[in-house]
Amino acid sequence: MKYEIEGSPDYGLLRVTLEAPGEQVVAESGAMVAMDSQVEIQTSARGGFLSAAKRKILGGESIFQNTFIAKAAGQNVWLAPAPEGDLRAMALARGETFFLQSGAYVAHLGAELKLDTKWGGVKGFFSGVGLFLLKVEGPGTVFFGGYGALHPVVVGPEGYTADTGHIVAFSSGLDYSLRSFGGMKGLFLSGEGLIADFGGHGTIYLQTRDPRLLADFLHPFRPVSSSNNS
Amino acid sequence: MQFELNYRPSHSLATAHLEPGETLRAEASAMVSMTRNLEVHTSFRGRPGAGFIQSLKRGFLGGESFFTNTFTAVSGKGHVSLAPKLCGDMIVHELTSSHELFIQGSGYVAAPDSVELDTRWQGFKGFLSGESLFFLRALGHGPVLVNAFGALETIDLDGELILDTGHLVAFTTGLEYEITKASDGWIDSFLSGEGFVLRIWGRGRLYVQSRNPAEYGKVLGRNLPARQQ
């Protein structure tokens, strides 16, 4: 099995080549762009139906994930995240953990990789959506995407501050606290502006664009509902 | 003050490196991340004395933020990373006192105190076309961080050009302009999908963006769930 990311950082596109029959890749539902014909898709609820449904309601994640299994040698599957932006691979050793904003997950390789949802704090770590963080534990490789480029920042002893709308992922070893920013960060139609002060030691991945600002920009262009009461 | 630009042109990120005591003013929504030694103040944007109503009006008309954040490095050097609302490039325009810069409402990101932003300049009356052409007038000296939707093309014009209104980012003094029909006839101008265009002539610098935000919004917007009136 091998993979290649092309179009980075403008529009990351992942190509996984399943070299032998039986090899597989698991992906977020809706991520498939194209595939060779000797690939079978199995749809299942991630982590069991009930916990998946809970995450759907609370975290905005999709319930289902698709497993692509090769029926012949040399089969390709192309996968892409939804937003206009980059895609990165994170290889994790056994027991190594990594945290993802729940909507950033695209796909993973490795049958032993564990995906676990974790409470992200009462205030909502990622305003608007995703009260949950996805805790990813190796061994395996996880692919994650974001809106814009994915900008790594190494946090040292002096700490670092980031807008929550820009945080996509971070490594273990970091702690954070949330606060509102400068009184008012701006008037979001769709959420409150919160920032996170990081301490500890590790790497944060920031997306260089904020999806809430895109949502605010697109709002006036939506069709208008014809229903007049409520 | 040093600006560092990364991930150009699609997803550009600007990092302003501040020396101790240096100050940068930025659009309220632009902050991505920063070092922890920065002091931040939020205020209504514009010159001291620019009132709430004026800020509100400009916010609605120009697609801008209502607020400005002021970042000051208080102990040692620091940095703040900034990004515009939509995907696209950014550029640092070095403003000199001999040439003012007129920036389309959502094109401005940040500037130091040595740059004054005139919020009262009305700009074009572009309401007929449905595209707001609200401009900020930047005067003084120093770097001005400007953003584009899409790639950004710098044109040093000496002559004349016809430009779609939705693609203009900024221009310097020395250029004159008028809003005109896209074709000779009214019906053709309407059907052509171009509506109104800008005829620009003279000698000066012009920044053009490779996408029109309103066209992009229309294509994506019709695929979104309906909103309540």
Add this chain to the structure above:
Amino acid sequence: MHHTIEHGPAFAWLRIQLAQGDSIRAEAGAMVMRTPNVHMETHLNAGYRPGIFRVIWAFFVALLRKLLGGETMFLNDFSTTGASGEVVLAPSLAGSIVHKRLQPGQRLFVQAGGYLASTGSLDTKVRFGGLRTLLGGEGLVLLECSGEGDLFVNAYGGITPIEVRGSLTVDTGHIVAFDGTLDFKVGSVGGMKSLFLSGEGLVCRFFGQGTVYIQSRNVTSLASWISPMLPG
């Protein structure tokens, strides 16, 4: 005529240098800028040298296309009166532009929103990718391009050409264009269960020899990703 595709891949635009007598046809609304000696003429999207019945038919097709695919009904022709002029064209969405030179007898199918501009005797006809695509709400409306000339196609995201080796499955939302030599069939990835649960919607299966151009982003996926963040 000379063309350059600049600022690619993410936010590409098309710059055309026109000599006297040259002309280029473009999707309405695509003009970014032009020199003052370039003239623009607007007409109904009815194909190359249409007869009167074709014009009437084209009006209904154009109307239908506008309703289904959100396309414009009109095209603009740009030509120059001076010795040389220049026009710059760009699509609405973010993404790449590809150039294809079509020879007589060659056909290329282009997803309806993918047409940016063309030259020469190049003709476009509307083809529907089957009734099921309309029912699926993902309207695979295709333009069949034939004739001789240059064709400029735009995409949402990057464009990747894939050579079909026997057969290939592509999500309908990621198709940009494909060679007329390929056979295709629209369906779901698995049975009915997968249509509703897998989230993959409708796919197009290609058979034979030829190239499929895919785009790395999909408007439907973008819409479902951003929807939870929209204010009520």
